[in-house]
Amino acid sequence: MLGLRFTNFDPNEGSQDKFQQLLNLFLQLLTYTNGDFSEAMDWMNQLDRQYGLTNDEYGMGDFIDELKEKGYIDENPVNGSIKITGKTEQGIRKSSLEEIFGKLKKTKQGNHNTFKPGQGDELNAETRPFIFGDMMEQIDFTESIRNAQINHGIDSFRMQEDDLLIRETDYKSQTSTVLMIDISHSMILYGEDRITPAKKVAMALSELITTKYPKDTLDIVVFGNDAWPIEIKDLPYLQVGPYHTNTVAGLELAMDILRRRKNQNKQIFMITDGKPTCLKIGKRYYKNSFGLDRKVVNRCINLAAQCKKLKIPITTFMIASDPYLQRFVQEFTEMNQGKAFFASLDKLGAFIFKDFESGKRKTVF
Template sequence: MKGFRFSEFKPEMKGENKFEQLLNIFQQLLLITAGDVSQALAYMSDLDRQYQLTNDEYGMANFIDDLKKKGYITEENQEGELRMTPKSEQSIRKQSLDEIFGKLKRTKSSGSHHTPYTGTGDELSSDIRAFQFGDTLDQISMTESLKNAQINGGIDDFMLLESDLEVVDRESKIQTSTVLMIDVSHSMILYGEDRITPAKKVALALAELIRTKYPKDTLDILVFGNDAWQIQLKDIPYLEVGPYHTNTVAGLELAMDLLRRRKTKNKQVFMITDGKPTCLKEGINYYKNSFGLDRKIVNKTLTIAAQARRLEIPITTFMIATDPYLKQFVQQFTQVNNGRAYYSGLNGLGGFVLEDFQRNRRKNVK
């Protein structure tokens, strides 16, 4: 007889606290409204009228009072406006981490991220993956392996095979410095599609992942439009798209400057964008061309990609677009840098970022 098959337990949410339900919606709206509390609450009131989010026992006024009492919003400022608090900003980061990275399913193929060096890592992690040649006996997870053998072979004819084995992965203590570049040009909200909110969620989730799991790593975040400038973690929820072109060169130059200050050997750049480079800064003037791929702008972009390659800094491009001519440019850019590129939809963006972040930080740059 075959063994039992186990599936994820999903409890019913009937008893979930009404405040927590509304808080989840409120925090999503805060990212969409760039941290505008009043506008987010106005949207919630509209949603409440349409979908009955609240009831007679707990209304929107109760929810707003609880937000103040629990320290998520405050009116204690010179203007007397409702604003987010540091507690609210931290809560949004944790929510983004759970939403984007926490729900990614682990598969047996997730263990196939090979490293360019031999030997074991420094300490065991909480990740489970399929057994590979070279894994040590102390890494084998007996509970998971025996469960697989029971499922695959049954109880009556029980046999533990190599294909049943799963191991607890080892986590290298190599420190990594990452720069995350976010495109804030006008095209990120063009054609009625909100691309900046998913980008903000990914940035918040990646920051929280590094803070909690890799505290010795560094993450610098910058945004680029006509120019590029560094932002702090607390600034991410308030990001808005501007009437900008896309100065990819300025973003990459700033990213390289930030990484030069880091003493770690492993360095990488993640770039989230949806368009082609359309702008350069020449002195105090801007050279702009939104029509097609301007050769002058493209050549400058490829030059800095080559510079990053010589410094062994891979650039991973997450292109939220599928135009054939843009793909051709990204492929050329990636080849020059020896990096990677993904043509991702908004829903799959977080998974790609997590996968590449974990792959890159396992590399041992000499």
């Protein structure tokens, strides 16, 4: 038996190379610049001058060349313009996932697994005897042949119904999710950049759902004065517009999408600063940015109740700390019996989690 083996400590062993270090920073900056390569590189050069990110052996030009070689950027041969590729877009989402959820405690909440055996997606270690009605693809032929050899011997090998064993599978429920993102002007109001944290949470959620639960469906809806669907690849480029917050339009579109989904389990994730300010009545927009307008709020509360009747829980990610906005989110969430996460702008890794079904309050890291 070998004992412990000691070697000299090397501080550089296991550390990221220069390209990976710069790439991590580059992906972060792309989130803040809405996917603009030129602006992100301007920031990179400024940070390089201030903090010495590069050296004589590896310069910023080497970094750009490596980005091209590895497929992170694409240069237009006609005008020389450079754009990020789908590989970079996915890298931004993965980076957001690691940042937002990397430090969360492991929990069973949100897991799709159930304790019911049956015709599911994943095999488990349990087997049982064959019974009439079992499907051929459920038979574990390796164990069944072994069983037949034990029961009848190798010389007179034969297989009977009593020799067949069925491999149990774990059923994994499938969920249809609509992710709503607030892109109203209030998301950058008073000098607070709320849209960047919102995009990070959105990209983290989308990457989590598409990678861990690939059989689920995910639709993304943005809402300002109106609401419209976008694709996952559009998330890094999202920008705030000169819009009010028509939360009602976003919820109505989300509900309409989920009605067409065949999965039994459905849910809505809503990322917002929590203040609805707009309604569309016919062709006219009813707007009020001062305080919480009960005419607008009541429509939101009514939709939360409708979602509850349809068994569609709403999880709200609140990117604001104003007490009166949090009170609205509390009222909205209680009506739906959903969940709410209140996230500070400087520490998205920790949410104050409210579970209105159990009435418990705890902090999730």
